[in-house]
Amino acid sequence: MIILSTKYKIFAINPGSTSTKVALFENDNIIFNVTINHDAEILNKFSCTSEQLPYRKEIILKELKNRNIDLEDIDVFVGRGGGLVPIEGGTYTINDLLLYHSKIEYTASHPSVLGSQLAFEFASISGRKSFIVNPPCVDEFENIARISGLKGVYQGSRVHALNQKEVGIRYAKKIDSNYEDLNLIIAHIGGGISIAAHKKGKMIDASDCLYGEGPMAPTRSGALSALGVVNICYSGEYTKEEMRNRITKNGGLVELLGTSDTREVVKRIKQGDIKAKLVYDSMIYQIAKQIGAFATVLEGNVDGIILTGGIANDDYLVGNLSKMISYISSISVMPGEFEMEALASGALRVMRGEEQAKIYDGISIWTEDKIWC
Numbered sequence: 001m002i003i004l005s006t007k008y009k010i011f012a013i014n015p016g017s018t019s020t021k022v023a024l025f026e027n028d029n030i031i032f033n034v035t036i037n038h039d040a041e042i043l044n045k046f047s048c049t050s051e052q053l054p055y056r057k058e059i060i061l062k063e064l065k066n067r068n069i070d071l072e073d074i075d076v077f078v079g080r081g082g083g084l085v086p087i088e089g090g091t092y093t094i095n096d097l098l099l100y101h102s103k104i105e106y107t108a109s110h111p112s113v114l115g116s117q118l119a120f121e122f123a124s125i126s127g128r129k130s131f132i133v134n135p136p137c138v139d140e141f142e143n144i145a146r147i148s149g150l151k152g153v154y155q156g157s158r159v160h161a162l163n164q165k166e167v168g169i170r171y172a173k174k175i176d177s178n179y180e181d182l183n184l185i186i187a188h189i190g191g192g193i194s195i196a197a198h199k200k201g202k203m204i205d206a207s208d209c210l211y212g213e214g215p216m217a218p219t220r221s222g223a224l225s226a227l228g229v230v231n232i233c234y235s236g237e238y239t240k241e242e243m244r245n246r247i248t249k250n251g252g253l254v255e256l257l258g259t260s261d262t263r264e265v266v267k268r269i270k271q272g273d274i275k276a277k278l279v280y281d282s283m284i285y286q287i288a289k290q291i292g293a294f295a296t297v298l299e300g301n302v303d304g305i306i307l308t309g310g311i312a313n314d315d316y317l318v319g320n321l322s323k324m325i326s327y328i329s330s331i332s333v334m335p336g337e338f339e340m341e342a343l344a345s346g347a348l349r350v351m352r353g354e355e356q357a358k359i360y361d362g363i364s365i366w367t368e369d370k371i372w373c
Contacts, residue, residue, distance in 0.1 A: 082112025221251030
């Protein structure tokens with residue numbers, strides 16, 4: 001049964017590497033949204049991410065106290081999950097196994113592992129429910145998208161799942177439809193860029209924004225010539241860590257132009273900087289090419305293209321990108337990130353009975369053996 005009249009207060013928690021974003025909602029309405037910055041020197045003293053839990057918990061409680069908000073006044077707690085096996089998208093109840101995998105950082109050591117732990121801690125204090133929503137480990141790929149020409153190397157889903165799914169749901173509502181009924185191409189364009197093909201509510205293929213695939217980004221290299229990378233790796237000039245950083249942290253615009261700020265790049269272009277224009281236009285070209293590739297994955301049946309992420313605010317990028325892809329489908333620009341709203345919305349759908357909370361069983365949605373069965 002769907003219950004729309006009840007008002008739920010929802011506390012959302014999104015831990016980052018040096019900050020924790022927290023927000024309080026009453027249903028869809030935001031009461032407050034704040035980013036709590038942490039001292040990097042303090043965080044560096046912890047041997048693993050999960051050990052930061054008491055430190056971050058105390059700071060969040062102080063923030064709530066300063067705003068005269070009692071945990072008893074909150075109906076549900078929701079965090080960004082992490083450290084889990086690949087799972088399908090949705091809202092998950094935080095059970096013992098999910099919590100354990102988060103604590104031991106089962107598949108990844110990332111600040112997101114604290115989201116479920118913090119949500120569970122606060123919910124336990126007040127006897128409330130706790131959830132995670134579309135964590136980074138969401139993987140809904142079709143098997144055909146996983147295969148590469150090298151044994152042991154498979155395409156994995158590493159995208160901005162939380163924001164990707166949320167903008168898909170929002171777009172569907174905007175056109176009076178359901179996310180599960182649409183074929184969409186969504187491009188999250190920020191410091192990292194992930195582009196995904198959404199088929200009837202599932203992200204069936206996507207560019208890998210973390211492991212060096214898809215378009216170059218402000219801080220990431222994007223797809224590279226495999227042999228070119230091999231030659232650099234065996235040149236003796238770089239360590240494994242240095243190469244990893246070049247690909248995932250200091251590549252793209254940073255490596256080629258010395259900045260990750262696209263506003264600075266556009267400013268240089270307007271001042272006649274030919275190199276800045278070539279590099280930025282190349283990034284836009286690569287984004288367009290990836291969107292075109294996913295149009296073929298959807299067999300040309302594309303109900304909409306959505307541009308989201310911080311750089312979707314850039315008129316230069318949106319204008320030039322639109323010229324290349326507008327023939328595929330209509331383009332909707334939803335700039336920025338909706339991660340806090342996505343967390344609250346996922347929890348709200350479950351509380352209202354619009355969606356069934358899923359149970360984490362610790363079984364990967366895919367394995368190498370399953371692909372070949």
